[in-house]
Structures are given as structure tokens and as C-alpha cells.
Amino acid sequence: MREDLLPIGAFARACGLSPKALRLYDSLGLLRPARVDPVTGYRYYAAGQLESARLVVWLRRLDMPLAGIREVCALGPAAAAREIGAHWARVEAETALRRDLAAFLIAHLTREPAHGPGKDDLTMTELRHHAHSDTGRVRPANQDAAYAGGRLLAVADGFGPAGASASSAAVQALRFLDDGEPPADGVLDLLEEAVRAAAEAVRDAASGAGEAGTTLTALLWTGSRLALTHIGDTRAYVLRDGGLSLLTRDHTLVQSMVDEGRLTPLEAAADPRRSLLARALTGDGTAARPDLRLYDSLPGDRYLLCSDGLSTVVPEPRLRGLLAAAPDPDRAVTSLIDAAGAAGGPDNVTCVVADAPALAA
Known part of the structure; x- marks a missing residue:
């Protein structure tokens, strides 16, 4: 085995992804192992893959869907940065929408009830x-x-x-x-x-x-x-x-x-x-x-x-x-x-x- 290959457990600890997540990303073609043992099926990763794995971790923390992560990982740095910016703009827009709706619901649910004639809501x-x-x-x-x-x-x-x-x-x-x-x-x-x-x-x-x-x-x-x-x-x-x-x-x-x-x-x-x-x-x-x-x-x-x-x-x-x-x-x-x-x-x-x-x- 090459000396620069890390078993899945060691690679998981180094990049911050769980072995379960690494197996999922392998099945999705997002992060393939450098080598799979033909007998045991055990996965090994190259040290050079750590940067890609950490990028996946960071993008998941931004709530980017896996399809979007796959696209970003296939881009060069400048194009990837633009796509991340576009994703975050969408997140902020959706967050603003939920914030406005939450504020409306809070105001609606805490409104004082009307009592007596002439006291109806304006x-x-x-x-x-x-x-x-x-x-x-x-x-x-x-x-x-x-x-x-x-x-x-x-x-x-x-x-x-x-x-x-x-x-x-x-x-x-x-x-x-x-x-x-x-x-x-x-x-x-x-x-x-x-x-x-x-x-x-x-x-x-x-x-x-x-x-x-x-x-x-x-x-x-x-x-x-x-x-x-x-x-x-x-x-x-x-x-x-x-x-x-x-x-x-x-x-x-x-x-x-x-x-x-x-x-x-x-x-x-x-x-x-x-x-x-x-x-x-x-x-x-x-x-x-x-x-x-x-x-x-x-x-x-x-x-x-x-x-x-x-x-x-x-x-x-x-x-x-x-x-x-x-x-x-x-x-x-x-x-x-x-x-x-x-x-x-x-x-x-x-x-x-x-x-x-x-x-x-």
C-alpha cells in the first residue's frame, strides 16, 4: 500500500467527515477514495484529497445541497467562489422571507383582542x-x-x-x-x-x-x-x-x-x-x-x-x-x-x- 494513503477512519478524523458520510459521498461520486481494497472493500484516501474533503464540510455547513456541492467541486477557484456567493445570496433571501413571516406571525398571535364597541382592530x-x-x-x-x-x-x-x-x-x-x-x-x-x-x-x-x-x-x-x-x-x-x-x-x-x-x-x-x-x-x-x-x-x-x-x-x-x-x-x-x-x-x-x-x- 502507498505510504501517503490514509484508511477511511484516519481520513475521516483529519477532514471532519464521518466514515458514514464518506461512504455516502463515494456512492454519489462526490468524493471517491483513492483505493478500495478488492478483498475487504476497505476505502483508502490520499492525503491530497483532504482539501477537497474540507471544502465539502464547509459547503455542507452553508446548507448547500449535494448537487450544488458536486458542481462547486468541479469548478475552478474563481467560478467556485461565484457559485458560493450566489448560493449564499439565495440563502439570505429565503432567510429574510422567513424572518418577515415570523415577525408577521408573532405580531398576529400577540395582538390584543378587541373588547366592546369602538374597540375593533383598525x-x-x-x-x-x-x-x-x-x-x-x-x-x-x-x-x-x-x-x-x-x-x-x-x-x-x-x-x-x-x-x-x-x-x-x-x-x-x-x-x-x-x-x-x-x-x-x-x-x-x-x-x-x-x-x-x-x-x-x-x-x-x-x-x-x-x-x-x-x-x-x-x-x-x-x-x-x-x-x-x-x-x-x-x-x-x-x-x-x-x-x-x-x-x-x-x-x-x-x-x-x-x-x-x-x-x-x-x-x-x-x-x-x-x-x-x-x-x-x-x-x-x-x-x-x-x-x-x-x-x-x-x-x-x-x-x-x-x-x-x-x-x-x-x-x-x-x-x-x-x-x-x-x-x-x-x-x-x-x-x-x-x-x-x-x-x-x-x-x-x-x-x-x-x-x-x-x-x-
Whole structure:
């Protein structure tokens, strides 16, 4: 036997994996032993395999699934580092979702019960809203779609030969959410199921063509909170106390490069690849995971949902000023679309603006 080979027990102690785990990883082709005794079946590992084994240990501590670990171990250092970063970003997003849901459940379960007349829990009336979509000054057709109701706001931006049908189908699939008051419990599950239905509708509308699809951003009113779903580069903002905050993160190649530190936000704004999507609802039915969030809403909040025909040509300080100056959602939408046109209107531009009403006892 070679002197640099370690029996499975010694190798397990050196790398921090149990012999049982090593046998599992051998059967999965993830970490093969350097030699297997043909008579006893005993496994031996080379000392040079310790680094790979320790990488597996560390990746398991990050809760990376075995299929992902197999991919990372097959990559070079730079590519492996990027894949680990992408995995951790997904973990953080899922953790944030569970944190928001936990906070909601805690608040719901510890709410003081109402006693006597006039002591009912405060409720929210419906949103005041307005929506409009404009073809712009360059594109021959409009592939955007929008919906604004008392409880549901949605914007979709289609692409490809069936883009208009895809965006309309996605928004239409969500409209049932505006019928009646959505349940406070499980609203994110309800929204996620609605997006699955939207994905199926997009696939049908695009006739299975993978080059066609749509982005989708929607807000669902649940009383004093807003449930958000988002996929692609349509956006949602909130204007609160004079400050404008972006509620969504673009699912684009350029945004991922910003997240990795390979581009600055200023460089990203001018990058010719900024419209390349990393996630969308596509005609070929490819599974795409939407972002899901819960947000507390305050009286006086103003919400903007828009396609990238607005956000790429009108800078945020200008968006904030126009939203703050408009006395109502109708005039806010008009001023925003006019601003996009004044900036050249290179793309379809769609806006939905809604105001959170005052609390009513």
C-alpha cells in the first residue's frame, strides 16, 4: 500500500467527515477514495484529497445541497467562489422571507383582542390608484401590461415575439387576488401560488417558445401590510416621508455583477448588457423563483410600480420629485410617463401609482 494513503477512519478524523458520510459521498461520486481494497472493500484516501474533503464540510455547513456541492467541486477557484456567493445570496433571501413571516406571525398571535364597541382592530380601506401604459417614442408596439385595483397592483414587461401576450397573461392570472380581502395568514403562499399560475399562463400564451416571456412585479394589499412578488427588472418603490425607497432588486446580469463587486452602480447604468435578464417568466416553462416579501404600510405611503422604460431613463431623484409633487395618483402617472417621453421614450413605459389611505376605525 502507498505510504501517503490514509484508511477511511484516519481520513475521516483529519477532514471532519464521518466514515458514514464518506461512504455516502463515494456512492454519489462526490468524493471517491483513492483505493478500495478488492478483498475487504476497505476505502483508502490520499492525503491530497483532504482539501477537497474540507471544502465539502464547509459547503455542507452553508446548507448547500449535494448537487450544488458536486458542481462547486468541479469548478475552478474563481467560478467556485461565484457559485458560493450566489448560493449564499439565495440563502439570505429565503432567510429574510422567513424572518418577515415570523415577525408577521408573532405580531398576529400577540395582538390584543378587541373588547366592546369602538374597540375593533383598525382596518385599511382600499388603495387609491391609477395605471397607464404608453408605447413610447421608439418601439412599434407595446409589450407592457398593468393592473390597478383596490387591493392588487401589477406591472409586467413582455419580451420576444409573444411578449405582449405573455405580459397580459401574467397580469390576468393575478387579477383574482383583487376579489375580496386576501387572508392575512398565508398571504405569501397565496401570492406564490398565483405566480405559479401566471407562469403557466405565460407558457400557454407563448406556445412554449423560450425566447418569449415577461417580467412581473405585484403588490397585494392585506389590510395594514403589502405582500410583494417580483421577478425580472420591473420595479416597485415606496415614497414615505419624502424619501423614495426601492422595494425590489433587479434580476439582471448587470445587477448580479454589481452584487459581486465587478461593476459599480454608475458603470451598471451605462452597461449595454443592463437589459439582459437573469430571471423571468418564460415561454418554455423553465422554473423561475420569484422574490416574496411582506412590508408594513403606513398612512400617506405612495407606491410606484413601473417597467424599465421609466426606471432606466428617469433617475431616482427625479422620480422622487415627481411622485412627491403630484396631488393624486392620476397626475403622478401622467407626469412620470411625460418625463420618460421627454427623456427620449426609447421603450414602452408603464406606471401604476397607489396611495395608502388613512386608517379608519
